[in-house]
Amino acid sequence: MSVERAAKTGCLLSSSSSEIEQQMTEETDYGPGLLAPYRVLDLTDGRGLLCGKMLADLGADVVQVEPPGGNPARRIGPFYKDEPGPERSLFWWAYCANKRGVTLDVGKVDGAALFRRLVGQADFVIESADPGHMSSLGLGYSELRELNPRLVMVSITAFGQDGPYADYAASDIVGMALGGFMHLTGDGDRPPLRVSMPQFYQHGSAAGAAGAMIAHTHRQLTGEGQHVDVSCQQAVARTLAHAPQYWDLEQTILRRMGAYRESAGGTFTRINWPCKDGYVNFQPGGGTAGAARSVRSMLAWMTEEGMGSPELDAVNWEELGYGTARADIMDQTVAAVAPFFMTHTRNELADGALERRILLFPVATPSDILAHRQLAARDYYDRIEHEDIGETVTYPGHFVKDLTDPSRVGVRRRAPRIGEHNREILGGELGLNERDLSRLTELSVV
Amino acid sequence: MAGLPLEGLNVLDFCWVAVGPMTTKYLSEYGATVLRVESAKRPETLRRAGPFAGGQSGVNRSGYFANYNANKYGLSIDMSHPDAPGLILRIAEWADVVTENFTPGTLERWGLGYDELSRVNPRILLFSASMLGRGGPMQTQPGFGAVLSSLAGYTNIIGWPDRGPVNPYGAYTDFVCPKFAVAAILAAVDRQRATGRGTHLDMSQLETSLHFSGPMLLDAAVNGREPELVGNRHPSASPHGSYPCAPDANGETDRWIAIAAFDDRQWAALRDEIAADGFTDITSGEFRTFRVRKAHEDKLDGIIADWTASHDRHELMSRLQGAGVPAGVVNDTRDLFDDPQLRHREHFTWLDHPEMGLYATDYTETQLSLTPGRLDRPAPLLGQDTEYALREIVGLSEAEYRDLHEAGALE
Numbered sequence: 125m126s127v128e129r130a131a132k133t134g135c136l137l138s139s140s141s142s143e144i145e146q147q148m149t150e151e152t153d154y155g156p157g158l159l160a161p162y163r164v165l166d167l168t169d170g171r172g173l174l175c176g177k178m179l180a181d182l183g184a185d186v187v188q189v190e191p192p193g194g195n196p197a198r199r200i201g202p203f204y205k206d207e208p209g210p211e212r213s214l215f216w217w218a219y220c221a222n223k224r225g226v227t228l229d230v231g232k233v234d235g236a237a238l239f240r241r242l243v244g245q246a247d248f249v250i251e252s253a254d255p256g257h258m259s260s261l262g263l264g265y266s267e268l269r270e271l272n273p274r275l276v277m278v279s280i281t282a283f284g285q286d287g288p289y290a291d292y293a294a295s296d297i298v299g300m301a302l303g304g305f306m307h308l309t310g311d312g313d314r315p316p317l318r319v320s321m322p323q324f325y326q327h328g329s330a331a332g333a334a335g336a337m338i339a340h341t342h343r344q345l346t347g348e349g350q351h352v353d354v355s356c357q358q359a360v361a362r363t364l365a366h367a368p369q370y371w372d373l374e375q376t377i378l379r380r381m382g383a384y385r386e387s388a389g390g391t392f393t394r395i396n397w398p399c400k401d402g403y404v405n406f407q408p409g410g411g412t413a414g415a416a417r418s419v420r421s422m423l424a425w426m427t428e429e430g431m432g433s434p435e436l437d438a439v440n441w442e443e444l445g446y447g448t449a450r451a452d453i454m455d456q457t458v459a460a461v462a463p464f465f466m467t468h469t470r471n472e473l474a475d476g477a478l479e480r481r482i483l484l485f486p487v488a489t490p491s492d493i494l495a496h497r498q499l500a501a502r503d504y505y506d507r508i509e510h511e512d513i514g515e516t517v518t519y520p521g522h523f524v525k526d527l528t529d530p531s532r533v534g535v536r537r538r539a540p541r542i543g544e545h546n547r548e549i550l551g552g553e554l555g556l557n558e559r560d561l562s563r564l565t566e567l568s569v570v
Numbered sequence: 571m572a573g574l575p576l577e578g579l580n581v582l583d584f585c586w587v588a589v590g591p592m593t594t595k596y597l598s599e600y601g602a603t604v605l606r607v608e609s610a611k612r613p614e615t616l617r618r619a620g621p622f623a624g625g626q627s628g629v630n631r632s633g634y635f636a637n638y639n640a641n642k643y644g645l646s647i648d649m650s651h652p653d654a655p656g657l658i659l660r661i662a663e664w665a666d667v668v669t670e671n672f673t674p675g676t677l678e679r680w681g682l683g684y685d686e687l688s689r690v691n692p693r694i695l696l697f698s699a700s701m702l703g704r705g706g707p708m709q710t711q712p713g714f715g716a717v718l719s720s721l722a723g724y725t726n727i728i729g730w731p732d733r734g735p736v737n738p739y740g741a742y743t744d745f746v747c748p749k750f751a752v753a754a755i756l757a758a759v760d761r762q763r764a765t766g767r768g769t770h771l772d773m774s775q776l777e778t779s780l781h782f783s784g785p786m787l788l789d790a791a792v793n794g795r796e797p798e799l800v801g802n803r804h805p806s807a808s809p810h811g812s813y814p815c816a817p818d819a820n821g822e823t824d825r826w827i828a829i830a831a832f833d834d835r836q837w838a839a840l841r842d843e844i845a846a847d848g849f850t851d852i853t854s855g856e857f858r859t860f861r862v863r864k865a866h867e868d869k870l871d872g873i874i875a876d877w878t879a880s881h882d883r884h885e886l887m888s889r890l891q892g893a894g895v896p897a898g899v900v901n902d903t904r905d906l907f908d909d910p911q912l913r914h915r916e917h918f919t920w921l922d923h924p925e926m927g928l929y930a931t932d933y934t935e936t937q938l939s940l941t942p943g944r945l946d947r948p949a950p951l952l953g954q955d956t957e958y959a960l961r962e963i964v965g966l967s968e969a970e971y972r973d974l975h976e977a978g979a980l981e
């Protein structure tokens with residue numbers, strides 16, 4: 125069961141395409157997309173948009189419900205051509221693609237009434253307000269379940285719906301601190317670091333989609349809906365690999381070490397290395413999963429170019445456990461490998477690593493990622509027309525591929541403009557006429 | 571009380587290391603029957619990775635493994651044995667879902683690809699995860715989440731401007747993907763139950779992880795922007811950083827608090843707290859508006875660090891939160907076990923393991939009101955459930971089991 129035993133065989137799609145077609149014709153209820161039969165009402169702001177986006181990517185009909193002036197997430201940068209504006213937020217574009225949008229002030233009596241009518245026909249409601257806010261509007265789970273006992277309601281908050289921190293003011297950096305991530309990230313002689321792009325609420329939002337689907341599975345069997353209460357702090361605490369277990373079992377507190385990683389109490393490995401034009405990651409160490417072979421291949425490559433190290437060749441990498449190279453071995457490794465990396469660019473190193481099966485990746489910039497050949501070969505990016513600005517925009521595409529379904533998981537439509545689907549949804553589905561709509565617009569309800 | 575939501579979902583699990591087992595732990599916590607296939611000849615990476623109970627290594631003593639494999643049944647099968655593929659196909663008849671995260675091509679080489687699995691079970695859902703996905707020039711590139719975090723663009727944006735980038739801790743992308751994986755698997759289960767259709771899902775850890783970076787990639791695509799290292803700075807908050815605090819009662823000096831001010835109200839509240847302790851430089855005109863604070867941010871951070879350094883971090887967090895300022899202590903891994911909010915959520919639970927004794931495992935971050943998850947069985951010893959799972963769960967006859975055992979297919 126090792127990567128070593130993997131054959132370089134290709135993808136399997138073609139052989140079974142006739143079976144797929146046959147299955148497709150037998151299909152009745154399911155249109156394109158795994159979740160096509162389901163409706164999601166998404167009340168989240170910038171803290172929770174990814175949750176509904178994931179369900180939308182999987183095919184669900186996700187309706188973003190915004191206050192009449194627009195969702196506050198529309199004010200989050202970066203912006204198209206760096207000019208702020210509610211229809212120019214790239215944050216909004218990224219996390220609301222595939223959704224439709226209506227404006228509805230659920231804080232007003234008429235707005236809440238319309239929202240309740242939508243809830244009657246919905247399968248999911250997602251929200252990310254501070255704990256207690258939805259209940260104060262009469263829209264908490266206990267109220268909504270009365271309208272629709274099958275409803276799955278997902279609440280994404282920093283710390284969960286109750287508990288000593290439930291009302292704490294949180295932001296990404298506060299959450300990454302309390303979740304334990306920052307203590308382990310950064311240089312040892314400097315303050316702990318966050319990722320300079322929001323992560324805290326993204327982890328909770330993604331977990332919200334998982335939790336929604338767990339509750340959905342139960343609902344489909346029993347007809348019973350329920351409330352899914354997500355803690356972003358817990359979600360981040362679950363990203364720390366084995367570090368919490370090191371405290372539990374060995375009373376060792378692992379610490380941040382810059383370019384190195386403390387892989388166990390007292391042992392560490394270098395992971396980040398400068399090269400000719402940037403940085404690469406390479407994790408020298410022993411053990412299974414191709415780690416020892418990876419080091420051997422790197423040493424062989426260095427020897428080929430006259431920069432080999434007989435001392436390192438003599439190390440029994442195969443017998444070392446995962447991430448347990450001793451400090452003296454690590455010092456020798458750094459002394460030999462670091463100069464070699466400085467003679468190559470990150471692309472040269474990445475290409476050589478692929479050929480030689482070395483565990484090495486470049487530290488990629490966004491433009492590297494946009495141009496990455498594997499992503500291109502897998503047709504990853506979706507190019508979506510923004511007819512309003514006359515431009516086609518590149519989006520991250522399928523987060524999973526369904527090899528048995530020709531309709532793709534990915535971006536099908538751009539994010540909605542403010543109130544773009546009011547007529548379609550509030551008029552077409554709820555049956556409001558033009559007069560109702562303009563009266564509600566005057567009252568700032570829609 | 572309602573049953574567990576995934577009761578009756580049968581999973582044949584080939585996943586290993588972190589991303590796969592964490593995915594199937596969501597399933598096992600919520601009631602799925604997960605049969606985890608391993609090899610005794612080649613125990614998987616995590617069984618050989620620390621920490622170990624009592625600091626003593628052994629394939630049944632790893633806390634890393636034990637956390638992600640709670641509630642699962644452990645089978646040990648020699649996949650190189652000629653009878654192994656037939657046995658796996660037999661288990662696949664029982665299964666609703668097969669999960670694996672081998673390098674693409676491994677299952678096919680065993681004669682256990684989607685075509686073979688769906689021949690014996692047309693409704694089978696095969697979930698395949700890999701570093702870079704199936705097909706394409708790099709499908710066989712080996713890797714770990716630890717280094718993939720760099721290809722996915724995270725490392726490039728963590729670090730101080732006067733130094734190089736640093737990696738996010740751990741195999742970071744391994745912990746981004748399971749949430750996407752669970753959503754996708756259960757979406758496919760929904761279609762399976764409604765239509766009887768089979769599905770093969772193919773997840774690339776790189777592609778999935780990039781969904782946390784959508785705005786940054788769009789910024790590069792439409793504005794041509796390349797991000798720079800900024801430490802803890804934030805384009806629309808000032809101050810925004812982590813600041814040193816007084817050593818704690820244990821003499822631990824690596825103590826910090828994260829503080830942010832996103833608007834005038836938060837700033838005024840923070841400034842007043844700092845000034846009240848005699849650090850009146852904070853009231854200088856250099857810090858009066860967001861724009862001028864941004865121009866003097868090094869100086870601002872210096873004053874705040876001087877102020878925080880004499881305070882206990884918890885006392886400071888309570889005080890700042892009381893004033894409406896976003897603030898949080900930087901928890902280390904020991905602190906996580908004492909954190910009052912995590913304790914309130916029962917984030918960790920302890921399972922009694924036959925070799926390890928009590929060990930900590932974490933609950934999912936999603937609490938379901940009607941059908942909460944349950945972790946009540948420790949991770950399996952290597953091969954501990956082979957006979958039970960094959961006889962009692964899959965339903966092999968005594969003779970079938972004996973033949974496999976005698977032939978040496980079971981380890």
